[in-house]
Amino acid sequence: MSAPVGSQTANIAMTAGMPPKRVSRTRRSTFFSLVGLGTIVGTWLSFVFLSENGMRISEWALLLVFIPLYYQLNVGFWTALFGVWLMNRPKPDSLDLWRTLNADDYEQPITASTAICMPVFNEDVTRVYEGLRSIYLSLEATGQSKNFDFFILSDSDKTSQWIEEETAWLELCRQLKAFGRIFYRKRRKPINRKSGNVSDFCRRWGKRYRYMVVLDADSLMSGALLTSMVRIMEKNPGIGILQTFPKQIAADTLLGRVMQYAQALYGPPFMAGLDYWQCGEANFWGHNAILRLAPFIEHCALPPLPKNAPFGGHILSHDFVEAALMRKAGYAVRLLPTTRGSYEEGPPTLVDMLKRDRRWCQGNIQHLWLVFAKGWHPMSRVNFLHGILSYVSSLLWFFFLVLVTYLAATPTAHTAPQALLAEKILLGLTVMLIFLPKTVILLDEVITGRMFKPLRLRLLTFFSSLLDTVVFTLMAPVLMVFHARFVIYTLIGKSVSWVTQRRKIDGGTNWSEIILTFASVTVLGLLWTAIGAAIGVKLGSFAFLIWISPILFSLIVSILVAAIVSGGRSGRRLGIFLTPEEYDPPSVLKAMQQNLEEIKDRLQLSPELERHYGLMQVFLDPYVNGLHVSLLRRRRTIDVSRSYLDEIGHRLITQGPQTLNAQELKAMMHDTDTVTNLHYRLWSAADHELAPFWSTAIRQYKLAPTSPFAHTLAKQEIAG
Amino acid sequence: MEAVNIQFAPATGTEEEWNEAYARLADYFRSYQLHNRIRRTQLILETLRKAAEAHAKDPTRRPTAHAIEQARLMLREWLGAIYSDLHLNEAQLEATGRLGFHLAGGPSRWPQFFLDEENMPDDMGEAMRSAIRNSGPGMSVSKMTPRDIDLGLIPDVAEDTFGKLGRHPILRYSVLFLIVFGVLGYLYSLFG
Numbered sequence: 001m002s003a004p005v006g007s008q009t010a011n012i013a014m015t016a017g018m019p020p021k022r023v024s025r026t027r028r029s030t031f032f033s034l035v036g037l038g039t040i041v042g043t044w045l046s047f048v049f050l051s052e053n054g055m056r057i058s059e060w061a062l063l064l065v066f067i068p069l070y071y072q073l074n075v076g077f078w079t080a081l082f083g084v085w086l087m088n089r090p091k092p093d094s095l096d097l098w099r100t101l102n103a104d105d106y107e108q109p110i111t112a113s114t115a116i117c118m119p120v121f122n123e124d125v126t127r128v129y130e131g132l133r134s135i136y137l138s139l140e141a142t143g144q145s146k147n148f149d150f151f152i153l154s155d156s157d158k159t160s161q162w163i164e165e166e167t168a169w170l171e172l173c174r175q176l177k178a179f180g181r182i183f184y185r186k187r188r189k190p191i192n193r194k195s196g197n198v199s200d201f202c203r204r205w206g207k208r209y210r211y212m213v214v215l216d217a218d219s220l221m222s223g224a225l226l227t228s229m230v231r232i233m234e235k236n237p238g239i240g241i242l243q244t245f246p247k248q249i250a251a252d253t254l255l256g257r258v259m260q261y262a263q264a265l266y267g268p269p270f271m272a273g274l275d276y277w278q279c280g281e282a283n284f285w286g287h288n289a290i291l292r293l294a295p296f297i298e299h300c301a302l303p304p305l306p307k308n309a310p311f312g313g314h315i316l317s318h319d320f321v322e323a324a325l326m327r328k329a330g331y332a333v334r335l336l337p338t339t340r341g342s343y344e345e346g347p348p349t350l351v352d353m354l355k356r357d358r359r360w361c362q363g364n365i366q367h368l369w370l371v372f373a374k375g376w377h378p379m380s381r382v383n384f385l386h387g388i389l390s391y392v393s394s395l396l397w398f399f400f401l402v403l404v405t406y407l408a409a410t411p412t413a414h415t416a417p418q419a420l421l422a423e424k425i426l427l428g429l430t431v432m433l434i435f436l437p438k439t440v441i442l443l444d445e446v447i448t449g450r451m452f453k454p455l456r457l458r459l460l461t462f463f464s465s466l467l468d469t470v471v472f473t474l475m476a477p478v479l480m481v482f483h484a485r486f487v488i489y490t491l492i493g494k495s496v497s498w499v500t501q502r503r504k505i506d507g508g509t510n511w512s513e514i515i516l517t518f519a520s521v522t523v524l525g526l527l528w529t530a531i532g533a534a535i536g537v538k539l540g541s542f543a544f545l546i547w548i549s550p551i552l553f554s555l556i557v558s559i560l561v562a563a564i565v566s567g568g569r570s571g572r573r574l575g576i577f578l579t580p581e582e583y584d585p586p587s588v589l590k591a592m593q594q595n596l597e598e599i600k601d602r603l604q605l606s607p608e609l610e611r612h613y614g615l616m617q618v619f620l621d622p623y624v625n626g627l628h629v630s631l632l633r634r635r636r637t638i639d640v641s642r643s644y645l646d647e648i649g650h651r652l653i654t655q656g657p658q659t660l661n662a663q664e665l666k667a668m669m670h671d672t673d674t675v676t677n678l679h680y681r682l683w684s685a686a687d688h689e690l691a692p693f694w695s696t697a698i699r700q701y702k703l704a705p706t707s708p709f710a711h712t713l714a715k716q717e718i719a720g
Numbered sequence: 721m722e723a724v725n726i727q728f729a730p731a732t733g734t735e736e737e738w739n740e741a742y743a744r745l746a747d748y749f750r751s752y753q754l755h756n757r758i759r760r761t762q763l764i765l766e767t768l769r770k771a772a773e774a775h776a777k778d779p780t781r782r783p784t785a786h787a788i789e790q791a792r793l794m795l796r797e798w799l800g801a802i803y804s805d806l807h808l809n810e811a812q813l814e815a816t817g818r819l820g821f822h823l824a825g826g827p828s829r830w831p832q833f834f835l836d837e838e839n840m841p842d843d844m845g846e847a848m849r850s851a852i853r854n855s856g857p858g859m860s861v862s863k864m865t866p867r868d869i870d871l872g873l874i875p876d877v878a879e880d881t882f883g884k885l886g887r888h889p890i891l892r893y894s895v896l897f898l899i900v901f902g903v904l905g906y907l908y909s910l911f912g
Contacts (some may be wrong), residue, residue, distance in 0.1 A: 174823065203864045303866035374870040621751055623822040629815030630852075672811050680792055683748050684785040687740060701750045709822075 017236025017280075018332040019095050024279040028379075031078055031277040038074035042429060043067050048422035053412040062403040065396045072393050073433045075386070080266070080437030083273030084444055095279065097242070097336055100235045101228070110144045110230055114290075115209040119153045119197040121190070123217035125164040126599055126712045128152070129172050131220050133716070134592040136176060139223035148226070149209070150182040153197050155190035159665040162186060163614030164712055166631060167624055171709035175717045186631070188670065194286070195302055195318035206297045216287035218345035219246065222588045225341030229290045232336070238280075240295050240331025241323060244342035245271045246288040249581050249589060253348045255565035258471050260346060261464055261577035264451060269441050271337050280332035281379035286319035288342045292331065296322070299329035305369050311490070317363025320387055321370060324380035339450075340586055349566035350475070351510075351517050354482050361391040361486035394483030401551065405528070408544035409535045438465065451580050464576045474561045477554040481521050509563050518558040525555025595714035602711065609697055612657045615665070616697045617708040618675065619652075624708050625679045629672050640667050645674045653682055656691035728765060730772035733783045741771060741783035748791060752821075756831035763835060767791050798835045802845050806852075816852050823851035 046066050050059045086093055093099075116135070120128055132150060139145040152169060156162050169184035176182070187200060198214060206212070211233055213226060221244075229242055245267060248260035274282065284291075300322045305312040315321050323333045347353040364387040370376075371384045414420060442465045445451055446458050529545070529552045536542035545552075554561070571577050581589060609616055617624040648664045657665070668674050682694060690698075730738055745764045754760050770793075771786035778786075796810065799817030808816060821827070824847035826834065833840040 297864045301864045301866040372872045622818045626815040626818035676811050684788040701747045
């Protein structure tokens with residue numbers, strides 16, 4: 001391990017923050033012994049049942065598929081139980097990072113320079129900047145913000161979005177008087193997506209900062225937590241990455257609220273459990289984490305994988321690999337158990353969730369290359385394997401059900417008492433593995449009131465948990481089908497494109513999207529039901545159909561379920577699925593939501609102008625035009641001919657922006673002379689030469705004399 | 721700036737063309753968020769007069785085009801005086817200058833001195849200059865070079881296998897047929 005940077009205090013051990021090997025070994029041997037024992041017992045019981053009349057090939061296949069599935073169940077079960085135990089034991093955890101800070105540490109001024117980086121890609125500009133404003137103000141309120149700088153790292157490839165980001169940046173800096181504190185950088189070529197974006201920042205400005213906090217476009221973090229994270233890093237130079245637990249917030253659909261509720265209730269014990277056995281080899285989730293920049297720059301640059309996408313090429317799920325590289329370099333990757341201060345938003349609809357999962361699936365499957373690479377810490381390999389298994393398990397579950405259907409169609413008699421007993425014990429064990437963690441966590445909440453003190457709310461939590469079980473039971477088979485499909489897509493070489501994640505629903509239920517997405521699942525459910533019924537008729541018993549009916553029912557009604565969970569009836573009015581952040585919003589969230597509400601009331605232009613708002617402003621508004629050209633000024637002019645740019649410019653003026661493709665817009669927007677000249681050419685053109693778009697756009701200066709800079713942001717200027 | 725003189729009688733161009741130029745200039749100066757109507761009217765008339773002179777010399781271009789060009793020239797001249805010490809080229813001068821006026825709060829604080837070099841107060845120029853000096857942070861370039869990850873035996877084997885299969889189509893199809901018929905044969909044996 002090279003000398004860590006960042007420790008200001010000479011008497012702090014350079015490895016502080018790295019859990020002692022003795023503790024890690026003890027914890028892992030305990031944890032994996034229990035997981036292994038549970039898996040072996042389940043496998044043995046399954047074998048006893050299946051082998052009563054000798055093992056057929058299909059039964060061996062079933063057993064083979066069963067083992068990883070049961071292993072995964074056991075990992076979840078023991079993680080949750082260890083978490084609940086840790087949260088309730090009177091003796092504090094010896095590895096608890098919060099204990100490394102004492103009262104004096106909180107009094108010390110923070111001198112370490114920290115960059116807070118927010119990579120964005122065609123995100124909702126208002127949400128990004130209002131989130132950033134809340135974080136900034138929350139940090140200011142701590143009185144320790146002096147050494148924090150903010151960076152918006154844009155890879156947006158929609159021209160209008162790009163301009164809106166620039167204007168919102170300027171306006172935010174102006175309102176907060178934060179010039180020189182908040183920076184905006186747009187990459188010309190978004191090489192290697194998000195990880196490339198962050199690497200680019202590291203190459204350009206990394207040396208200036210000791211730490212980097214990476215945020216997602218929908219992240220929200222409180223100043224108190226940010227300063228505490230820096231203090232913890234200062235006291236623990238052995239930590240390379242410190243990952244917080246981002247809680248989901250601001251959901252307004254049933255799916256979003258159920259997910260954020262489940263995360264609020266079950267998340268903390270799972271996090272505590274993970275922290276128990278992952279120790280210094282935890283994972284990095286790509287955002288809401290602080291990184292020690294020097295070792296990150298030195299050791300965590302990502303090489304491409306062999307072969308092309310989807311299996312090879314650029315590493316998609318870069319965070320797991322960066323965590324492994326950081327650990328390989330000798331630095332700990334730690335989880336910081338937090339209940340407040342770190343937030344993110346989740347996908348609003350089932351379709352959005354699946355789109356996200358498709359990307360994650362491909363990213364995780366890529367890690368197959370890395371599992372057996374040389375030099376990893378063994379736990380990094382386990383992390384890779386768990387990531388892969390989280391998607392492959394769906395395919396395995398699907399195979400499991402297919403094999404069970406086949407075995408039901410070709411049954412052998414199970415009459416031996418030992419086999420029947422094994423079947424019953426296995427069933428009981430499996431039910432326990434699935435439901436006991438939830439039950440224990442729920443009991444813990446009802447007794448201790450960790451989330452809510454009022455008894456009424458604790459009882460509501462109890463009912464909410466019953467309901468979330470119904471929702472997850474209905475969704476799980478559907479997710480299984482899709483995840484299995486994603487794994488197969490990846491294996492046969494179908495790659496995913498980089499798309500913007502939708503965070504809010506734009507209107508009502510999109511039935512056509514839902515029907516197109518889930519019709520095949522319904523058909524699969526119906527077919528499977530027909531097969532089950534045929535088996536029942538053939539054998540004279542419908543036991544199999546009854547056994548598998550919850551899964552088939554979920555598949556058949558998937559369209560309806562997708563529509564219901566993606567809708568706005570989320571149970572908020574009834575008080576179900578309530579989270580602490582909804583009940584008592586933290587100030588950083590409250591501030592952002594107030595500003596977002598204010599913007600909702602802003603004056604709306606015609607839909608056509610709103611769609612090309614940024615583009616309209618950059619060519620019409622002298623200040624936006626000036627801003628864009630100023631931000632471009634240090635760049636080389638792009639390598640296209642002047643006549644080509646003139647032709648595009650002419651088309652822009654006479655036919656409107658909708659006639660230009662993305663490539664043409666990009667070429668134009670990167671050329672300072674073109675952007676400057678088009679501003680004057682547009683204003684100089686006679687009325688009859690202008691496309692209707694521009695005539696309307698010019699008229700809006702008479703009708704709506706609002707500043708383009710304030711179009712995307714709330715007006716919350718700092719006094720003085 | 722000279723006293724307000726509303727006299728405007730262009731020697732060339734039609735009334736309709738000059739009305740169009742007037743309307744466009746009004747919108748153009750409104751886009752600078754100059755809500756001071758008197759100043760806006762002054763600017764429009766001053767610009768139109770210069771445009772009329774230009775149009776008399778070159779009547780092939782429409783008065784609107786001349787008017788916007790004159791406004792641009794006036795802006796350049798004005799900004800050139802304010803930012804003379806910054807050695808900016810023309811594109812930078814226009815872009816940075818407009819931005820500086822906005823950031824200094826020019827449209828609300830000094831609308832009456834927009835394009836008025838003679839009467840402009842000192843603090844206005846200083847505010848416009850200091851507004852654009854806030855830039856940064858300076859880059860501090862570092863190297864972030866990926867190191868090869870030794871992926872071990874599996875990728876080598878996979879690469880060799882795929883490489884071989886790729887070079888020998890007959891071998892590739894043989895493997896595919898073997899797999900497909902193997903699966904079909906197994907299914908047949910199960911149900912047969």
